[in-house]
Amino acid sequence: GNSVTQMEGPVTLSEEAFLTINCTYTATGYPSLFWYVQYPGEGLQLLLKATKADDKGSNKGFEATYRKETTSFHLEKGSVQVSDSAVYFCALRRNQGGKLIFGQGTELSVKP
Amino acid sequence: SQTIHQWPATLVQPVGSPLSLECTVEGTSNPNLYWYRQAAGRGLQLLFYSVGIGQISSEVPQNLSASRPQDRQFILSSKKLLLSDSGFYLCAWCRLENTGELFFGEGSRLTVL
Numbered sequence: 001g002n003s004v005t006q007m008e009g010p011v012t013l014s015e016e017a018f019l020t021i022n023c024t025y026t027a028t029g030y031p032s033l034f035w036y037v038q039y040p041g042e043g044l045q046l047l048l049k050a051t052k053a054d055d056k057g058s059n060k061g062f063e064a065t066y067r068k069e070t071t072s073f074h075l076e077k078g079s080v081q082v083s084d085s086a087v088y089f090c091a092l093r094r095n096q097g098g099k100l101i102f103g104q105g106t107e108l109s110v111k112p
Numbered sequence: 113s114q115t116i117h118q119w120p121a122t123l124v125q126p127v128g129s130p131l132s133l134e135c136t137v138e139g140t141s142n143p144n145l146y147w148y149r150q151a152a153g154r155g156l157q158l159l160f161y162s163v164g165i166g167q168i169s170s171e172v173p174q175n176l177s178a179s180r181p182q183d184r185q186f187i188l189s190s191k192k193l194l195l196s197d198s199g200f201y202l203c204a205w206c207r208l209e210n211t212g213e214l215f216f217g218e219g220s221r222l223t224v225l
Contacts, residue, residue: 036214042218043202043217044156044202045216046214049213089156099158100158100214101158102148102156105155
C-alpha cells in the first residue's frame with residue numbers, strides 16, 4: 001500500500017544550523033509529495049510541494065527534491081531559526097480521491 | 113478567499129457522553145472534505161472524507177461517525193465517547209484541480225476523562 005516514513009524526532013538544533021528531515025515513501029503510480037508544518041497549537045499549513053520526479057519545492061528557505069529513484073523527499077534548510085520550531089509532516093497524495101497520506105511527523109526544536 | 117472554521121476549539125467531555133465537532137468552509141463550492149485525528153505524539157490519521165453532500169467514506173473502523181448535511185459543512189460525531197477518542201481533530205478541504213493541496217482548520221482539542 002501507500003505509506004510515508006519520516007525520521008523520528010524530536011530533532012534539536014542550534015540557531016543557524018543545517019537541517020535535514022528524511023522522508024521516504026511507498027506508492028503505486030506517481031504521487032504528488034508535500035511537506036506540511038504545524039506550529040504549536042495550530043492546524044497544519046502547506047510548506048512546499050512537488051508533483052513529479054526531479055521537481056524541487058521551496059518556500060521560506062526550505063527545500064525538498066522529489067527523488068523517484070530513491071523514493072525520497074527530504075526536507076532541508078541551510079540555516080534554521082528559533083521560529084522554525086514546529087512539527088513537520090511529509091505526505092503523499094494518491095492519484096484518486098485527493099486523500100493525503102501523512103508520515104508520523106518530526107518535531108523540530110531550535111534553540112537560540 | 114476561502115476560509116475554513118472548526119469549533120469548538122477545546123472540549124473536555126466525560127466517557128460515555130456524545131460528541132459533535134463542526135467544520136464549515138467558505139468561499140468555495142463542492143470541496144472535498146476530510147476529518148483527521150492527531151493523537152498525542154503520533155501522526156495524522158485520516159478518519160473520514162467526503163466528495164459531496166451525504167457521501168461519507170470511512171477510513172478506519174471506530175467509535176466515530178461523520179455527516180455532510182450541506183455542501184460546505186462537515187460534522188464529526190459520537191454517541192458515546194471513549195478515553196481513546198482523546199486527541200486533536202483537524203478538518204480540511206481541497207479542490208482536486210490544484211493537485212490536492214489540503215487546507216486545514218485550526219483544530220479541535222478533545223480530552224475525554
